[in-house]
Amino acid sequence: MTIVLCGFMGCGKTTVGKIIAAELKMKFVDMDDYIEQKQGRKIKDIFSENGEDFFRDIEHEACKDLADAENTVIAAGGGALTFKRNVDAFKNKAKIVFIDTDFDTIKRRIGGDKNRPLMNDGAKELFEKRYPLYKAAADHTITAFGDVVPNEMAEKIIESYIR
Numbered sequence: 001m002t003i004v005l006c007g008f009m010g011c012g013k014t015t016v017g018k019i020i021a022a023e024l025k026m027k028f029v030d031m032d033d034y035i036e037q038k039q040g041r042k043i044k045d046i047f048s049e050n051g052e053d054f055f056r057d058i059e060h061e062a063c064k065d066l067a068d069a070e071n072t073v074i075a076a077g078g079g080a081l082t083f084k085r086n087v088d089a090f091k092n093k094a095k096i097v098f099i100d101t102d103f104d105t106i107k108r109r110i111g112g113d114k115n116r117p118l119m120n121d122g123a124k125e126l127f128e129k130r131y132p133l134y135k136a137a138a139d140h141t142i143t144a145f146g147d148v149v150p151n152e153m154a155e156k157i158i159e160s161y162i163r
C-alpha cells in the first residue's frame with residue numbers, strides 16, 4: 001500500500017511520514033527532496049530561477065513517478081494535492097491522508113522559513129483557499145490542531161487508516 005500525506009507547509013507531513021514508514025517497515029519519500037535531487041538544486045532556487053509554473057510542472061512529473069511506488073509513505077509538497085492532475089495521478093494507486101493543522105500553529109513552526117517561497121504575506125489567504133482542496137483530495141483527514149506530538153499523529157493514522 002502507498003500512503004500520501006498532504007496538507008499545508010509545516011503541518012508535519014515529513015516528520016509524521018518518516019515515523020509511519022519506520023513503524024510499518026515501509027519506504028519513505030519526501031516529494032520536495034525527490035524534486036531537488038532530480039533538478040540538482042533547491043526548491044527555492046527553482047522558484048526564483050524558473051518561477052512557480054515551471055515548479056508545478058516538475059512537481060506533476062514527480063507525482064506521476066511516485067504514484068507507481070509500492071509500500072511507500074510519500075510526504076507530498078504542500079501545493080501538490082491542490083491540483084487535480086496530481087490527485088488524479090494518485091487515484092486508485094494510493095491512499096491520501098490530509099493532516100489538518102491550524103494556521104497559527106503552522107505560522108509558529110515555520111513563519112520565518114526562507115526556504116519556503118510561499119510562506120510569505122499571502123500564506124494565510126493561500127491556506128484558506130487550499131483547505132477545501134485538501135479535503136476534497138483526501139480519502140481521510142486527521143485533525144492535528146495545536147502542538148500534537150508527531151508520534152501520536154503517526155499512531156492515529158496507522159491505527160485508523162492503515163492497519
Ligand code: S3P
Nearest residue numbers: 008009010077078079116117118
Ligand atoms: C509548497 C510547499 C513546499 C514546496 C514548495 C511549494 C506549496 O513543500 O513544495 O515550496 O505550494 O505549499 P512543504 O509543504 O514540504 O513545505
